[in-house]
C-alpha cells in the first residue's frame with residue numbers, strides 16, 4: 001500500500017489502511033459520485049464492489065483485520081432501500097457479530113464500520129472515509145499488521 | 151495459469167494527471183498472471199477498443215482488466231467489445247481508477263499506489279472469473295392486471311389490443327373503479343360516465359380480455375415470464391352464465407339496504423347491481439344483508455328467477471392461471487372518516503366527503519343529480535368546501551399532498567353553482583395546487599365566472615346550530631375570524647392506498663412505501679416498474695394522481711409488458727448462486743435468507759437447491775451458508791478473499807512476481 005509507516009514513526013501518526021466492501025447499488029455509486037463531484041478524501045481506502053451489503057460474509061471482515069487492515073467499512077443502502085429488499089439489515093447484524101468477535105480477540109471491534117450511504121451521498125461517503133481515518137488514527141495500528149511488517 | 155491482459159486508460163488527463171500510468175504499467179507487467187499490459191489515451195474510443203480486441207486475439211488472452219472509469223460507465227461497452235473479440239464477456243472486469251482514485255486524490259504517489267492496488271485486486275478476481283452464458287427462460291405471453299379502475303382497464307386494453315391475452319381481475323362486482331362514481335371530470339367538466347362507459351363496454355367485449363370480477367389474487371408464485379397466480383372468485387350467489395340480466399329478482403327483493411356504491415346516500419336491494427350502467431350487468435347477493443342468509447327465510451329471488459340462476463350454495467372458486475407479467479392497479483380509497491373527528495364527518499349527516507358529493511351531483515345518483523342535503527333533502531344555499539382534510543397533516547393524517555383535491559374541489563364548487571346559481575360556495579384552502587394542462591385556468595374560472603369564494607386558512611370547528619352547521623375558521627390573509635352558517639360541508643379527504651394493497655404487496659413480494667403505496671423501481675427513470683422484474687405499477691396504487699396521469703401511466707406500464715412479450719425468451723443474468731451438493735448439509739439457512747424464494751431444500755436429496763431464474767444474484771444466501779457450499783458465481787469467497795489479500799499484503803507487492 002501507498003501509506004507505509006516510516007522508521008521511528010509514532011503510532012499516532014500512522015496511516016491506517018481501510019478495506020471497504022460497498023454495495024453496488026448505493027454506496028459504490030455514492031463513492032462514484034464523490035469522484036464525479038471531485039470531493040477529495042484520504043487515499044487510505046481500498047474498495048471492493050459487492051452486489052449487496054447482505055452478501056458480505058463476516059469472514060471477509062475477520063480476514064481483513066486478521067491480515068492487518070486497520071479498518072473495514074461496509075456500505076449499504078439506507079433502511080428500506082436495499083435493492084434486494086433486506087440485505088442491508090442482514091449486513092448490519094453480521095457486522096455487529098463480527099465486531100463482537102473482534103472485541104473478544106482483543107482486536108477492537110470499533111475498527112469495523114457499517115454505514116448506510118446512498119447513491120446520491122457522495123459527500124457523506126467522503127466524510128465517512130475522513131472520519132474513519134481519524135478514528136483509526138486514535139485507535140492506533142492493528143497489532144496484526146506486524147505479522148507481515150516484521 | 152490464465153493469461154490476463156490489462157488495459158490502462160488515461161482518460162485524457164483525467165486519470166493520467168494524477169496516476170503515473172507508466173509506473174503503473176511497469177509494476178503490473180511484473181505481476182504473475184498479467185501477460186499483457188497496454189495503455190491508451192481513451193480506451194473507450196473506437197481505436198482504444200480496437201487495440202484491446204487485437205490484443206485479446208493476438209496475445210491469446212483469456213481474461214481482461216480495463217483500468218478506467220467506473221464500471222457503471224463502460225462495463226457494458228468493454229464487455230461487448232471483448233465478446234466481439236471472442237472473449238467471454240464475464241471474463242472482463244473494470245478497475246475503477248477514475249471516480250474512486252484519480253478524481254478524489256491529489257497526491258500522485260499515493261494515487262498511483264492506490265491505482266495499482268485496485269488493478270491488482272481486479273486481476274485477482276478476473277483470474278478466477280468463470281465463463282458464463284446468460285440464462286434463458288421462456289415467456290408466457292399473457293398478462294394479469296389487478297384492479298379494473300380506469301388505469302387497470304387502460305393497461306388491459308392496450309396489452310390486449312397489441313395481441314396478447316389479458317386476465318383482468320377486479321375485487322368489486324363491476325369494473326370502472328372510483329371513476330364510475332364520479333359525475334363530471336375536471337378541467338373539462340365532461341360527464342364521467344360518458345367517457346367511462348364506452349371503455350367498460352370495450353373491456354367487456356374484448357376477445358382477448360378475460361374479465362374476473364368479485365375476484366382477488368391470493369397467491370403468486372414463479373417469476374418474470376412465468377408467474378403462477380391463484381385467484382379466488384368470491385360467490386355472487388347468482389350463476390352469471392345463465393343469468394340474463396332481466397333484474398326481476400332485484401325488483402321482487404323485499405330487503406332495502408344502504409348502497410355502498412352510493413356511499414350510503416341511497417339504497418339498494420340485498421340482491422342488486424351496483425349501479426344501472428354496471429359492467430357486467432348482472433346482480434349479486436350481499437350475504438350480509440340478504441334475509442335468506444341472515445334469517446334463513448325468504449328465498450324470493452330464487453323463486454322469481456325465470457332461468458334458475460340464483461344459487462345460495464355457491465362457494466368461492468380458486469382458479470390457477472399462468473401469466474408472464476403482472477400490472478398492479480389497485481387504486482385508492484378515501485382517508486377513513488373515523489379519523490377525522492373535528493369536522494363531524496360521520497356524526498353530522500350534512501358533512502360529506504368528495505365522493506359523496508359526486509354521487510349527489512350524478513344524474514344516476516340517489517337524487518338524480520339534484521343537489522340536496524342528506525339530512526332533510528333541502529337544497530343547500532351556503533356550502534363550505536374544505537380542502538386538505540387528512541392530507542398534508544403530519545399529526546392526524548398523512549404527510550403527503552393528495553394531488554387531486556384542489557382541482558375536484560374547484561369542480562364541485564363550480565358544479566354546485568351551476569345547479570344552484572343563487573347559492574354561495576366557500577372553499578377553505580391551504581394552497582391551491584393547480585399544475586396541469588388547463589388546471590390553473592379552471593380554478594380562475596371557478597373564482598371569476600362562478601363567484602366561488604376562496605378563503606385561505608384552516609377550519610377549526612364545525613358544530614350544528616338549528617338546521618345549520620356552524621363553520622369556524624380563520625382567513626389567514628385578512629387575519630380575520632370567519633364564521634359561516636352552512637347548509638352543507640364537503641370535505642376533500644386525503645387519498646390513501648386501497649386497503650387491499652398491503653396484503654397484495656406481500657403476495658406479490660414487492661415493496662410498498664410507508665403509506666402503503668406501491669414503490670416504483672426508480673422515482674425518475676423507472677416510474678412504472680416495481681423492483682421485481684415483470685411486475686408493473688399504474689394508477690393510484692403507486693401514488694395519488696388524476697385520471698389523465700393514471701391513463702398515461704397505464705400506457706407506460708402496458709408498453710413495459712409488451713416489451714417483455716416481444717421476445718420468446720428472456721435473458722437472466724448468470725451471476726446467480728450455485729450449490730456444491732457434496733458439501734451442503736441441508737441446514738436451510740440459505741432458504742431463510744433468500745428474499746425471493748429462490749432457495750429450496752430438495753425433498754429427495756435433502757440438500758439445498760437454487761431456482762436460478764428466481765435468483766436475483768444478491769449473494770445473501772452465500773454469506774449465510776456456514777460451510778461454503780453455496781457460492782455466488784464470480785463473487786466467490788475465494789475471489790473476495792484474494793481481493794482482500796491484495797489490499798492487506800505487503801506494500802511492495804512482494805510475492806507477486808512471476
Ligand code: FES
Pocket residue numbers: 023024025026027051052053054075076077081082083084085086087088
Ligand atoms: S443492494 Fe445495497 S445494501 Fe442491498
